Amino acid sequence: MRKILIIEDEKSIAELQRDYLEINGFKVEIANDGKAGLDLAVNNEYDLIILDLMLPEIDGFPICKEVRKHKDVSIMMVSTRVEDIDKIRGLGLGADDYMTKPLSPQELVARVKSHIQRYERLTSKKETNEEDYIKIRDLRLELKSRRVYVNAKEAILTNKEFDVLLLLAENPNVVFSKDKLFDRIWGYDSFGEISTVAVHIRRIREKIEADPSNPEYIETIWGVGYRFMKV
Ligand code: CA
Numbered sequence: 001m002r003k004i005l006i007i008e009d010e011k012s013i014a015e016l017q018r019d020y021l022e023i024n025g026f027k028v029e030i031a032n033d034g035k036a037g038l039d040l041a042v043n044n045e046y047d048l049i050i051l052d053l054m055l056p057e058i059d060g061f062p063i064c065k066e067v068r069k070h071k072d073v074s075i076m077m078v079s080t081r082v083e084d085i086d087k088i089r090g091l092g093l094g095a096d097d098y099m100t101k102p103l104s105p106q107e108l109v110a111r112v113k114s115h116i117q118r119y120e121r122l123t124s125k126k127e128t129n130e131e132d133y134i135k136i137r138d139l140r141l142e143l144k145s146r147r148v149y150v151n152a153k154e155a156i157l158t159n160k161e162f163d164v165l166l167l168l169a170e171n172p173n174v175v176f177s178k179d180k181l182f183d184r185i186w187g188y189d190s191f192g193e194i195s196t197v198a199v200h201i202r203r204i205r206e207k208i209e210a211d212p213s214n215p216e217y218i219e220t221i222w223g224v225g226y227r228f229m230k231v
Helices: 011-023 034-043 060-070 083-091 105-127 159-170 178-186 195-208
Strands: 003-007 027-031 048-052 074-079 097-100 133-136 139-142 147-150 153-155 218-221 225-228
Touching: 003 011, 003 034, 011 027, 011 105, 027 034, 034 060, 048 060, 048 105, 060 074, 074 083, 074 105, 083 097, 097 105, 133 159, 139 159, 147 195, 159 178, 159 195, 159 225, 178 195, 178 225, 195 218
Parallel strands: 003 027, 003 048, 048 074, 074 097
Antiparallel strands: 133 139, 139 147, 147 153, 218 225
16 A cells, blocks of 8 residues: 655644545555654655645755655645745755645645656566566666665665666666656656756766776766766
């Protein structure tokens, strides 16, 4: 069952959202302030987090930023003020979606379902792959378990990092621009910043490259993008 965390200080709103989501088959937990929400978000596995912007203790901006450091979970930010949306965008916090309040429960459920289905599409596509793994030199990607090994030692990648690495490794010697990677991994309707691509590449290199500043797997093609080196 898909698990959702609602971080929302207005209890009646949180409970209404929970009821609708539960009717639609989701398991829901609620945190009524920012601190409790952040604790739950970083210490548990959720499929999606609905994050209110204005919260007691810690507001939604730092929560989003902090959760992103630890988890690769979909985050939908909710605010009463339309102008906050520009701020969310400008800060490049890595939220996947945003909504303004008041929002109808039907719309909320529809958005939650679309996010989760998109995630399932990404993962199920990989399960139908004919090969169980991709091995290139010392790097091994196991497709079903989505694990990565370097010299038989496991490298722990987030979901998005794995998706980026897999896309590149499945298409060796093909140059992907940042825009193309962003569209393929984060999706056209996703809410985010192109700069997140470079951040993910850097993190992947730190995890799989012997010398991240002199990468042997993911090569930077200056002014163009990235490519996975097969030879
Ligand atoms: Ca609030």
